[in-house]
Amino acid sequence: MRKKTPSDMILLVIKYAFMVAYAIFLLLPVYYAFVSSLRPASDIFKYAAPLSLRTLVPEKYTLESFRSLFVDYGFLMPLWNTAWVCFVTVVFGILINAMAGFAFAKIRFRTKTFWFTLVIVTMMIPFEAIAIPLYSLVYNLNLVNTRTALILPAIANGTYIFLFKNSYEDTPHSLYESAMLEGASKFMIFRRIYLPLSKPIMVSAGLLIFFYQWQSYMWPLLAANASNVQVIQIAQSVFQQEYATLWGEIFASIVVTIAVPLAFFFPLQKYYKLGISTSGMKE
Amino acid sequence: MSRNNGISPGYNPEIRKFKIRSGIETLVFVVPALLLLIIFKIYPILLSFFGSFFTESFLTGKTLFVGFENYVSLFRDSIFINSLIVTLKFNLITTPVQIVIALILALLVSKPSRTSSTFRVIFMMPIAIALTSACMLWNIMLNPNQGIVNSILGLVGIDAQPFFTSKTQAMMSMILICNWRGCGYWMLYLLTGIQDVSQSVLESARIDGAGRLRTIWSIILPMIKRSMMFVVVSDTISNLLMFIPVHMITLGGPEGSTDLIMYEAYKTGFVYADFGKSYAMVSLLIIFAFAVVMVEMKLLKPKY
Incomplete structure (x- = not known):
C-alpha cells in the first residue's frame, strides 16, 4: 500500500460525498412513501413546505391508510x-x-x-x-x-x-x-x-x-x-x-x-x- | 454395419424403440418453450408487420388491403411527426446519460469491500421498484405546489419549479424518473464486466504508473466492451419503446412535449381503434430500433 497523499484524500472525500448523495437520491422517495403512508391523512402534506424535520419525521403514526385501502377499497x-x-x-x-x-x-x-x-x-x-x-x-x-x-x-x-x-x-x-x-x-x-x-x-x-x-x-x-x-x-x-x-x-x-x-x-x-x-x- | 452381425442398428427393434422414445423425450423438452415463443413472440411481430398493410380494426372482422397507405398517412400526420421528434429527443438524452451514470456507479462500487457492497445494494434497489410506482411517487414529489422536491429546492433558495406542468420541464422530469429507476439496472451489467477484469492486469497497470483515469480509459473500458455493447443495445431498445411515464403522468402533454411514439401507437389502437395505423407505428419503431442497434454494434465492435 502506498501512502495516501492529500490529493488522494480529497478524491476519496469527493467519491464518498457523491455516493452518499446518490444513495439519498435513490432512498428518499422510498422513505417518503413509507413515512407518508404511516401518517394520519390530515398530516400528509401539512409539513410539506417549508422543509423541516417534521416533513421527514411524522408526529403521529397510524395504520389507518392500510386498513382503509384493504377493507374499504378492496385492495386485497x-x-x-x-x-x-x-x-x-x-x-x-x-x-x-x-x-x-x-x-x-x-x-x-x-x-x-x-x-x-x-x-x-x-x-x-x-x-x-x-x-x-x-x-x-x-x-x-x-x-x-x-x-x-x-x-x-x-x-x-x-x-x-x-x-x-x-x-x-x-x-x-x-x-x-x-x-x-x-x-x-x-x-x-x-x-x-x-x-x-x-x-x-x-x-x-x-x-x-x-x-x-x-x-x-x-x-x-x-x-x-x-x-x-x-x-x-x-x-x-x-x-x-x-x-x-x-x-x-x-x-x-x-x-x-x-x-x-x-x-x-x-x-x-x-x-x-x-x-x-x-x-x-x-x- | 457388418460388425453388428449383419444387422444394421436402424433395423434392430430394440434400438429403434430406444431411438423413438429418445426422440419423443427430446420433443417434450423443447416443444413447450418453442411453441410458446412462436405463438407469443414471433407471431405478434409478424402480425404487426402484416397488419400494418391493412385498414379497419380486426374487431369488426372486415379488413381491407391498403398497401403502404398507413405508413404514408403517418408521415402526413403532424402529431406523428411531433412524436417522432419527441421520441428521438428523449432517446438522445436518456440513453447516454443513463449509461454514463451507470458506468460511474459501477466503477465506484466495483472493489470488493463492505462499504462498496452496501452502496451496491442501495444502487441496485430501484430494480425492485416498478416504473409505475416510481412514476406515481415522483409525480407526487414533483408536484409544483405541495411536492417535497420544491420544498428541498426552497431550502437552498431556488424558486418553485413547474416540472410536469411545463412544456420545457416535462421531458426532463420524465428522464429523471427513468434514470432513477434505470441506472442501477444497467450498472449491474457493467459491474459484472468490470469484476471480470483480472486483478493482476490492474495491478500491473498500477506498477507501470498508470493513474486512475488512465486505468479506466485504457484498460477497464476496452475490457468491458462486451457488457457495454449489451447495455447500449438493450437500453436503446427499452428507451425507444418507453410507454409507462407517458401513460401514467403526462398523457403526451403539455402541448405534445412528451408524446412518445409508443403512447401514440397505444392511443391509435385502443382509443381510436385504428389498428392498421397502430401496427404501422410499432413496425416503424421496431425497424428503427433494429437499424440503431446495427449501427451501435458496428461502432462498438471489439477490434480483437
Whole structure:
C-alpha cells in the first residue's frame, strides 16, 4: 500500500460525498412513501413546505391508510391476483425454460442451431413491441380479461432459456453420458441430476420472472383491466385516478406495491446479480 | 454395419424403440418453450408487420388491403411527426446519460469491500421498484405546489419549479424518473464486466504508473466492451419503446412535449381503434430500433 497523499484524500472525500448523495437520491422517495403512508391523512402534506424535520419525521403514526385501502377499497383482490399470476408464471417459467435450456445444452438433435437462433431472436424483442399485436391474438383466443392472458405470454423467455443453457453447459458432459449408459431416461437425468444442480439459477430465474410479472403494466392494461382480474400495478394507478385526494390510501397502495418485491430483493439480491451476469453477455 | 452381425442398428427393434422414445423425450423438452415463443413472440411481430398493410380494426372482422397507405398517412400526420421528434429527443438524452451514470456507479462500487457492497445494494434497489410506482411517487414529489422536491429546492433558495406542468420541464422530469429507476439496472451489467477484469492486469497497470483515469480509459473500458455493447443495445431498445411515464403522468402533454411514439401507437389502437395505423407505428419503431442497434454494434465492435 502506498501512502495516501492529500490529493488522494480529497478524491476519496469527493467519491464518498457523491455516493452518499446518490444513495439519498435513490432512498428518499422510498422513505417518503413509507413515512407518508404511516401518517394520519390530515398530516400528509401539512409539513410539506417549508422543509423541516417534521416533513421527514411524522408526529403521529397510524395504520389507518392500510386498513382503509384493504377493507374499504378492496385492495386485497389485486394483491391476490398478482400473487397468483406471479406464482404460476414462476413455476411454469422455471420448469419450461429449464427443460429447453437442458435440451439446448445437452441433447443432440437436428435443427438445434436453427431453433436456438430463434430463441436468441426472441430475446431481442422487447415486450412493449409486441403488446399491441399480442392483444389481437389474445382477443381471438377469447382470453381477454383472464389471468391466463397475463400468464401464458410470460412463461417462455429466451433470456431464461439462455440462463439455464449456460448453467448446464458448465456441468461436465461425462455426468450426462454415464447416466445415459446406465439406462436412465432424459427425464430422469434432468430431474435427478441437472435440476438439483441448477438450484441457484432456478432462484435467479424465479426472481427475474417474479419481478417481471409483478412490475408489468402495459400488458395487463391492455389484456386484463377488468376489476376482477386487475393486477396490483393497474389497481394502484386506477385507484390514484379515481380517488385523487385520498393521499393516505394512495401512498399505502404504493408502499404495498413496492414492499413485496423489496422484501424478496434484499435477501436474494446476490441471486439477482447471478442471473444478470449469467444471462447478458456470454457467447 | 457388418460388425453388428449383419444387422444394421436402424433395423434392430430394440434400438429403434430406444431411438423413438429418445426422440419423443427430446420433443417434450423443447416443444413447450418453442411453441410458446412462436405463438407469443414471433407471431405478434409478424402480425404487426402484416397488419400494418391493412385498414379497419380486426374487431369488426372486415379488413381491407391498403398497401403502404398507413405508413404514408403517418408521415402526413403532424402529431406523428411531433412524436417522432419527441421520441428521438428523449432517446438522445436518456440513453447516454443513463449509461454514463451507470458506468460511474459501477466503477465506484466495483472493489470488493463492505462499504462498496452496501452502496451496491442501495444502487441496485430501484430494480425492485416498478416504473409505475416510481412514476406515481415522483409525480407526487414533483408536484409544483405541495411536492417535497420544491420544498428541498426552497431550502437552498431556488424558486418553485413547474416540472410536469411545463412544456420545457416535462421531458426532463420524465428522464429523471427513468434514470432513477434505470441506472442501477444497467450498472449491474457493467459491474459484472468490470469484476471480470483480472486483478493482476490492474495491478500491473498500477506498477507501470498508470493513474486512475488512465486505468479506466485504457484498460477497464476496452475490457468491458462486451457488457457495454449489451447495455447500449438493450437500453436503446427499452428507451425507444418507453410507454409507462407517458401513460401514467403526462398523457403526451403539455402541448405534445412528451408524446412518445409508443403512447401514440397505444392511443391509435385502443382509443381510436385504428389498428392498421397502430401496427404501422410499432413496425416503424421496431425497424428503427433494429437499424440503431446495427449501427451501435458496428461502432462498438471489439477490434480483437
